[in-house]
Amino acid sequence: MTDTADRVENSVQTLEGVIIRFAGDSGDGMQLTGDRFTSASAIAGNDLVTLPEFPAEIRAPQGTLAGVSAFQIHISDHNIHTPGDEPDVLVAMNPAALKSELNRLKSGGTIILNTDAFDMRNLEKCGYQMDPREDGSLDGYIVHEVPMTKLTVDATADLDVKKRDAERSKNFFALGLVSWMYDRPLQPTFDWIEEKFGKNPAVVASNNAAFKAGHAFGETAEMFGDQYQVASAPQKPGTYTNITGNVATAWGMVAAGQLSKLPVFLGSYPITPASDILHELSNHKNFGVRTFQAEDEIAGAGSALGAAFGGHLAYTTTSGPGVSLKGETISLAAMIELPLVIIDIQRGGPSTGLPTKTEASDLFLALYGRHGESPMPVVAAYSPSNCFHMAIEASRLALKYRTPVILLTDGYLANGAEPWLLPDVSTLPDISVDFATTFNDTDANGEPVFYPYKRDPETMARPWAIPGTPGLEHRVGGLEKADITGNVNYDPANHGLMTELRQAKLDGIAKDIPGAMVNSDGDADVLLIGWGSTHGSITAAVEQLRKEGTPATHVHLTHLSPLHPDLGELVQGYQHVIVPELNKGQLVKIIRSEFLIDAKPLSKVMGLPFTAREIIAAVNQATSGASSNGAAQNGAN
Amino acid sequence: MTDVALDPTKRGYWTSDQEVRWCPGCGDYGILAAMQFLYTELDDVKKENTVFVSGIGCAARFPYYMSTYGMHSIHGRAPAIATGLAVARPDLDVWVVGGDGDMLSIGGNHLIHALRRNVNIKILLFNNQIYGLTKGQYSPTSEVGKVTKSTPMGSIDAPFSPVSLAAGAGATFVARTHDLDRKHMIDVFRRAHEHKGAALVEIYQNCNVFNDGAFDAITKRDARAEMMIDLVHGEPIKFGAERQRGVMMDNGAARCVDIADVGEDALLVHDEHTTNPSVTFSLGQLAMDRRSPTPFGVFRAVDAPEYAAAVGDQLLAANDQKGPGNLEALLRSGATWDVV
Numbered sequence: 001m002t003d004t005a006d007r008v009e010n011s012v013q014t015l016e017g018v019i020i021r022f023a024g025d026s027g028d029g030m031q032l033t034g035d036r037f038t039s040a041s042a043i044a045g046n047d048l049v050t051l052p053e054f055p056a057e058i059r060a061p062q063g064t065l066a067g068v069s070a071f072q073i074h075i076s077d078h079n080i081h082t083p084g085d086e087p088d089v090l091v092a093m094n095p096a097a098l099k100s101e102l103n104r105l106k107s108g109g110t111i112i113l114n115t116d117a118f119d120m121r122n123l124e125k126c127g128y129q130m131d132p133r134e135d136g137s138l139d140g141y142i143v144h145e146v147p148m149t150k151l152t153v154d155a156t157a158d159l160d161v162k163k164r165d166a167e168r169s170k171n172f173f174a175l176g177l178v179s180w181m182y183d184r185p186l187q188p189t190f191d192w193i194e195e196k197f198g199k200n201p202a203v204v205a206s207n208n209a210a211f212k213a214g215h216a217f218g219e220t221a222e223m224f225g226d227q228y229q230v231a232s233a234p235q236k237p238g239t240y241t242n243i244t245g246n247v248a249t250a251w252g253m254v255a256a257g258q259l260s261k262l263p264v265f266l267g268s269y270p271i272t273p274a275s276d277i278l279h280e281l282s283n284h285k286n287f288g289v290r291t292f293q294a295e296d297e298i299a300g301a302g303s304a305l306g307a308a309f310g311g312h313l314a315y316t317t318t319s320g321p322g323v324s325l326k327g328e329t330i331s332l333a334a335m336i337e338l339p340l341v342i343i344d345i346q347r348g349g350p351s352t353g354l355p356t357k358t359e360a361s362d363l364f365l366a367l368y369g370r371h372g373e374s375p376m377p378v379v380a381a382y383s384p385s386n387c388f389h390m391a392i393e394a395s396r397l398a399l400k401y402r403t404p405v406i407l408l409t410d411g412y413l414a415n416g417a418e419p420w421l422l423p424d425v426s427t428l429p430d431i432s433v434d435f436a437t438t439f440n441d442t443d444a445n446g447e448p449v450f451y452p453y454k455r456d457p458e459t460m461a462r463p464w465a466i467p468g469t470p471g472l473e474h475r476v477g478g479l480e481k482a483d484i485t486g487n488v489n490y491d492p493a494n495h496g497l498m499t500e501l502r503q504a505k506l507d508g509i510a511k512d513i514p515g516a517m518v519n520s521d522g523d524a525d526v527l528l529i530g531w532g533s534t535h536g537s538i539t540a541a542v543e544q545l546r547k548e549g550t551p552a553t554h555v556h557l558t559h560l561s562p563l564h565p566d567l568g569e570l571v572q573g574y575q576h577v578i579v580p581e582l583n584k585g586q587l588v589k590i591i592r593s594e595f596l597i598d599a600k601p602l603s604k605v606m607g608l609p610f611t612a613r614e615i616i617a618a619v620n621q622a623t624s625g626a627s628s629n630g631a632a633q634n635g636a637n
Numbered sequence: 638m639t640d641v642a643l644d645p646t647k648r649g650y651w652t653s654d655q656e657v658r659w660c661p662g663c664g665d666y667g668i669l670a671a672m673q674f675l676y677t678e679l680d681d682v683k684k685e686n687t688v689f690v691s692g693i694g695c696a697a698r699f700p701y702y703m704s705t706y707g708m709h710s711i712h713g714r715a716p717a718i719a720t721g722l723a724v725a726r727p728d729l730d731v732w733v734v735g736g737d738g739d740m741l742s743i744g745g746n747h748l749i750h751a752l753r754r755n756v757n758i759k760i761l762l763f764n765n766q767i768y769g770l771t772k773g774q775y776s777p778t779s780e781v782g783k784v785t786k787s788t789p790m791g792s793i794d795a796p797f798s799p800v801s802l803a804a805g806a807g808a809t810f811v812a813r814t815h816d817l818d819r820k821h822m823i824d825v826f827r828r829a830h831e832h833k834g835a836a837l838v839e840i841y842q843n844c845n846v847f848n849d850g851a852f853d854a855i856t857k858r859d860a861r862a863e864m865m866i867d868l869v870h871g872e873p874i875k876f877g878a879e880r881q882r883g884v885m886m887d888n889g890a891a892r893c894v895d896i897a898d899v900g901e902d903a904l905l906v907h908d909e910h911t912t913n914p915s916v917t918f919s920l921g922q923l924a925m926d927r928r929s930p931t932p933f934g935v936f937r938a939v940d941a942p943e944y945a946a947a948v949g950d951q952l953l954a955a956n957d958q959k960g961p962g963n964l965e966a967l968l969r970s971g972a973t974w975d976v977v
Contacts (some may be wrong), residue, residue: 477709
C-alpha cells in the first residue's frame with residue numbers, strides 16, 4: 001500500500017474475534033463505514049453479526065448526544081450469533097460519540113479518537129465540563145488519539161477538492177485505519193467507492209486518498225503496535241453474500257413471485273424501518289414486480305388486496321403503527337379469503353415510539369389486533385438471511401390457503417447483516433397455485449355453477465377465480481358470506497358456521513408447517529423458548545451456559561399461528577422454562593395458556609436486542625433458586 | 638340458462654341473481670338500470686373483464702347487483718383497492734361506486750389521490766347529501782344549517798363541491814348527472830367509460846327516506862329549464878326556457894347572467910379539453926346553493942398519461958435495461974465469496 005521507507009515493523013497477533021463499535025455524528029457516515037467494514041470482513045471469510053443503531057432524526061443538531069449514530073460489528077473465526085455484548089474497540093469521531101458510547105466498552109478496551117473534533121465547543125455541546133482525555137476518565141483504556149480530520153485534509157491536499165468536502169472523507173480515514181488494524185482486504189472498498197461515487201471523480205479521489213491515508217497511518221505510526229488477524233470462520237462450502245434482513249425480505253418476495261409464477265405487487269407507504277424493502281423491490285421491475293407507493297398505510301394494504309383480487313402475489317410492508325391502520329383491510333382479506341402478505345418490521349412502540357430501534361412487541365397485534373374473529377397465520381423470521389425464507393413461507397401459506405398472513409421481522413433483523421450461504425435456487429419450494437377456471441358445482445336445476453365459497457376439502461381454501469375468467473363472475477365483500485355460495489347472508493347459524501370454518505382452516509395449517517427449531521441438551525433442566533430475532537442471543541447464551549456446566553435446551557418458533565404442531569410436547573418436562581422476549585411477555589402468555597406450564601417471562605424493552613449475558617443471568621438466577629423479577633439485568637422496567 | 642342470460646344486449650345479461658335491497662323509491666334503482674342499459678349498448682365490453690368495486694353505504698351494495706366481477710369492500714377504501722386492481726390488471730374495466738360519505742369523508746384521501754394519479758378507474762359518486770345507511774346524519778355535501786339526527790341545531794360544516802374538489806385534485810375527467818334522467822346518465826357513463834384515465838361522475842341521487850327531494854329545486858321536470866345548465870363542448874353555456882341566460886367568467890369565477898345584460902359574446906364557451914382545471918372548479922362552485930342553476934354533463938375530459946400504462950412502461954423499460962429477472966443472478970448481485 002505505501003512505499004514509506006521508515007515502515008514500522010509490526011507483529012501480527014491472532015484473535016478469535018473482535019467487537020468494534022464505530023460511533024460519530026449522524027453526518028459522519030458511521031453507518032456507511034460500518035457497512036464497508038462488514039463487507040470486507042464477510043469477504044475475508046469471518047462470521048459476523050452487526051448492530052446498526054442510529055437516531056430517528058435525519059440530522060440531529062451536530063455534535064450533540066442526540067445525534068450520535070453507531071454501528072457495532074462482531075467478527076469471528078468461528079460461528080457467532082450476536083453483535084457482541086461489549087465492544088473491544090470504540091472508534092469515536094467526536095466527544096458526543098465518546099460520551100454516549102464509552103459505558104458500553106469493555107474495561108481495558110481500545111478507544112480511537114478523532115482529536116480534531118475535541119474542541120471546547122464540541123465538548124460543551126455534549127456536556128463535558130472537562131476534556132475527558134485530560135480528566136482521567138479514560139484511565140484504564142488504551143487510547144489512540146488521531147487527528148483524523150487534519151490527516152484527511154492533508155492526504156487530499158494535492159487533489160482539486162475543497163477543504164470542507166475533503167473533511168467529509170474522514171470516515172474513510174477511520175475505515176482505512178481500522179482496516180489496517182484488523183488486516184481487512186482493501187480492494188473491495190476501492191471497488192465500492194468507484195461503483196458508488198464513479199460519477200463524481202473528485203469524491204472518488206478524495207475517499208480513496210483518505211482510505212489509503214488511514215491505512216498508511218496505522219502501518220507507520222508507532223502508536224498502534226500490533227496488527228490483528230481474525231481468521232476466516234469454518235463455513236459450509238458454497239457461495240456467500242452479506243445480507244441484511246430487509247434486503248433478504250425483498251429478495252424473498254421476488255423469489256416467491258418466481259416460485260409461484262405470479263406477478264408481484266407491493267402496496268406500501270414509507271415507514272421506518274420498513275421503507276428499505278420498498279426501495280429494494282423498486283429496483284427489480286425487470287422481474288415484473290409492481291411497486292406502488294400509496295397515499296397512506298390503508299391504501300398500501302387496499303391496493304395490495306385489489307391486486308390480489310386480480311391474481312397477483314400481493315404484499316404490503318410496514319411497521320407497527322401501519323399495521324394498526326391496515327387492520328380493517330386485513331380483516332376484509334380474512335372475510336373474502338384472498339392471499340395477502342403483510343410484513344411488519346417491528347420497532348419500539350407504542351405510537352411513534354422508537355422508530356429506529358428494535359422491539360418485538362407487535363406479536364399480540366399480529367395475532368389478535370383486529371375486529372371480530374379474524375384468525376390468520378402469523379410467522380416470524382429469526383435472522384437477517386432467514387427473512388428470505390420466511391417471506392417465501394408467508395407467501396406459500398397465503399397462496400395455498402387464500403388467507404392474509406402476517407410476517408414479523410424487526411429493526412434489528414432489518415438493518416443487521418450476516419454472511420449468507422446462498423441457497424440453491426432449484427431447492428426452493430414450488431408455491432404455485434391454480435386459479436379456478438371452470439364451474440365447480442351444479443345448482444338446483446342441474447345447471448353448472450361457480451360457487452366462490454366451495455372449499456377445497458383438504459386445505460379448506462376457497463377457489464381463486466380472477467377477473468377475466470369467463471363464466472366465474474362473482475362478487476365478494478365484507479358482509480358475512482353464506483357457506484358454499486358466498487352470497488350475503490345474515491343467518492345466525494351460518495355466521496357461526498363460517499366463523500368455525502375460518503378458524504378450522506387456520507388450525508389445519510398446523511399439519512403443513514415444520515416443527516419448531518430445537519437446540520437440545522438431553523440433560524437440561526432449563527428450556528428457553530424464543531421467537532424472532534432473539535435467536536442469536538439465546539443461541540449464544542445456551543452455548544455459554546453449557547460451557548459453564550448448565551445444560552439448557554433452546555426451542556425457537558418461526559410459526560406463531562398456528563403454533564408448531566410439536567410444540568406441546570417440546571415444552572414438557574423442564575424444571576425451568578424461560579421465554580426471553582423483546583416485549584413485556586407476549587409469547588409467554590400464549591405458552592402458559594396453551595400448554596398450562598409454568599413458563600416465566602424474560603423481558604427487555606429498551607430498543608436493543610438481548611445480550612447473551614442477560615439471558616445467562618436470568619437462567620442462573622432461576623436455577624439458583626433466586627426469585628426472578630422477569631426482567632433482563634439492565635432492562636428492568 | 639335463459640336466453641336473456643346469454644344475450645349481452647339484454648339488461649338481464651348484466652343483472653345478478655341477487656335481490657336488490659334498496660328502499661322502494663330510492664334513486665339508486667335508476668342508476669343501476671342506467672348502468673345495465675349502458676352495458677347492453679357497449680360492444681367493447683365483456684362481463685368477465687368488468688369489475689365493480691365499492692366501499693360502504695347504500696350505494697356500495699351496487700356490485701352485488703351486477704353480474705360482473707365485484708368487490709364490496711371497506712368504508713372509503715374503494716378507490717385504493719380499485720387502484721391496486723387497475724394497476725395489476727390494466728386489461729380490466731374497473732368501476733368504483735360510493736356515496737358522498739364514503740368518497741368525500743372517510744375516503745376523501747383515496748379519492749383525490751386516485752384522481753391525481755389518473756388511474757384508469759371510473760368513479761361513480763352517488764351524492765344524496767346525507768348518510769343513509771346509518772340512518773340520517775349530515776354528510777360532507779349537506780348544506781349549512783341542515784337539521785339531521787346529529788345536527789339538531791343545524792349543520793355548521795361548509796360542504797364540498799365534488800366537482801370542484803375533483804378539479805382541484807387534477808382529475809382528467811369530471812362530469813355530473815342525476816338519477817331522474819336515464820338517457821343523460823347513460824351518455825355520461827359512456828363518456829366516462831371511453832375516457833383513458835380516472836373519471837369522476839357525480840350523480841345527484843335522491844334518498845327518499847332521509848333526505849327526500851334534496852335536488853327537487855333543480856332536477857324536477859318543471860324546474861329543469863331554469864335550473865339545469867347543459868354543458869355542451871364548443872358552445873357558449875346557455876340555459877333557461879328561452880335560453881335567455883348563460884354563464885360567464887367574471888374575475889375568475891363562473892357567474893350566471895342574463896344574456897340581455899352582457900351580450901352573447903361575453904358567455905363562456907365550454908371547452909372540455911382545457912388543461913387548466915380552474916374553469917371546472919369555478920363551474921363546480923355554481924352548485925353550492927340548492928337554489929342556484931347547476932351545470933350538468935361533462936365538465937372536463939383531458940388527455941393525460943394513464944397511471945397503469947406508465948407502470949407497465951417502466952416494467953418494459955427495466956426489462957430492456959437489465960434483461961428478464963433471474964433469481965440466481967439476483968442472489969449474486971452483491972459482493973460474493975466462495976468457501977471451498
